[in-house]
Amino acid sequence: MTTTTLSQGRTVRKIQPLQGQARFERAMWLFMRYSGLALVFLALSHFWVQHLLIGTHAITTAQTVVFWGAQGQPITLGNVLFRSYYAVMLVLAVVHGINGVRQVAYDYFGHRPAIYKGLMTLVVAIATVISLGGLLALVLGAQASSEVAIR
Amino acid sequence: MLRPLIVSFREGVAYRAKGNLLWLLHRISGLGIVVFLGFHIFGMSMAAFNPALHERALELYKTPPFAIGELLLAFLLIFHAVNGTRIAILELRPQLWEKQELATRLSLIITALLTAPTLAIMAYKSISHFLAH
Ligand code: HEM
Numbered sequence: 001m002t003t004t005t006l007s008q009g010r011t012v013r014k015i016q017p018l019q020g021q022a023r024f025e026r027a028m029w030l031f032m033r034y035s036g037l038a039l040v041f042l043a044l045s046h047f048w049v050q051h052l053l054i055g056t057h058a059i060t061t062a063q064t065v066v067f068w069g070a071q072g073q074p075i076t077l078g079n080v081l082f083r084s085y086y087a088v089m090l091v092l093a094v095v096h097g098i099n100g101v102r103q104v105a106y107d108y109f110g111h112r113p114a115i116y117k118g119l120m121t122l123v124v125a126i127a128t129v130i131s132l133g134g135l136l137a138l139v140l141g142a143q144a145s146s147e148v149a150i151r
Numbered sequence: 152m153l154r155p156l157i158v159s160f161r162e163g164v165a166y167r168a169k170g171n172l173l174w175l176l177h178r179i180s181g182l183g184i185v186v187f188l189g190f191h192i193f194g195m196s197m198a199a200f201n202p203a204l205h206e207r208a209l210e211l212y213k214t215p216p217f218a219i220g221e222l223l224l225a226f227l228l229i230f231h232a233v234n235g236t237r238i239a240i241l242e243l244r245p246q247l248w249e250k251q252e253l254a255t256r257l258s259l260i261i262t263a264l265l266t267a268p269t270l271a272i273m274a275y276k277s278i279s280h281f282l283a284h
Contacts, residue, residue: 034239056277097184097185
């Protein structure tokens with residue numbers, strides 16, 4: 001046991017810093033809570049703007065192109081803000097979601113390491129492809145096809 | 152292989168402690184949102200890679216089955232957000248644990264207050280869209 005002596009002459013036990021898996025679990029525990037709090041604002045504002053203010057039935061590709069900015073067109077400040085907001089939300093939600101799935105998978109399949117690891121490999125692989133695709137899409141900008149006129 | 156899943160669901164529902172049901176609903180809502188999120192990010196990326204497919208996806212969302220799914224998603228997201236906020240605040244500030252009962256009641260009330268107008272407006276928009284088309 002490591003001890004340390006304080007200036008008053010009293011001896012106290014030193015708490016060992018967490019290492020390896022325990023350190024990772026603590027970081028993820030904190031991340032779930034802080035990312036959750038950030039997502040309250042990001043996800044709910046996104047949801048309410050798209051579903052209440054605009055409304056699902058009024059959303060069109062042409063309108064998405066306006067908000068997002070079209071490939072090959074000059075980018076406006078609005079486009080930059082829109083893309084940054086979505087990129088931050090995407091990363092936080094995907095990591096929060098994957099870690100949530102990991103906790104659930106561990107609860108039900110933790111005693112079967114082969115199933116647990118197989119499942120998580122699959123989940124992480126799919127999530128990586130989809131999220132990198134999403135981030136690349138945000139970097140490139142939307143495509144205004146011939147059917148979709150830019151206003 | 153599925154036994155732990157079945158047991159957890161049965162016990163979660165059978166053991167009627169409020170916290171336990173909330174735990175189960177938090178889990179189900181989290182998983183529901185993750186699955187939706189996968190399809191959602193993929194679909195929206197198509198605005199950059201395949202605008203025709205993006206347009207088709209948007210048209211699909213404007214059909215009755217998706218309008219109903221949208222209502223369910225709204226409830227799951229609002230519940231998960233409010234309940235998750237309760238969990239985060241209580242666990243990051245343990246001195247508030249004495250107020251657990253109040254926190255649970257408050258989060259249920261806030262969920263109801265946010266969900267009701269959201270569902271009402273969404274349902275109104277969908278119904279008037281379907282009546283007009
Ligand atoms: C909107 C704000 C959100 C808040 C405040 C929030 C908060 C939380 C908290 C505090 C936990 C518990 C973590 C733990 O037990 O260690 C959790 C779990 C989870 N969250 Fe969220 N979250 C939010 C959004 C999301 C989103 C957008 C997703 C989907 C991508 C998601 C998916 C999950 C999953 C799958 C779990 C694991 C459930 C379980 O372990 O039973 N959450 N969330």
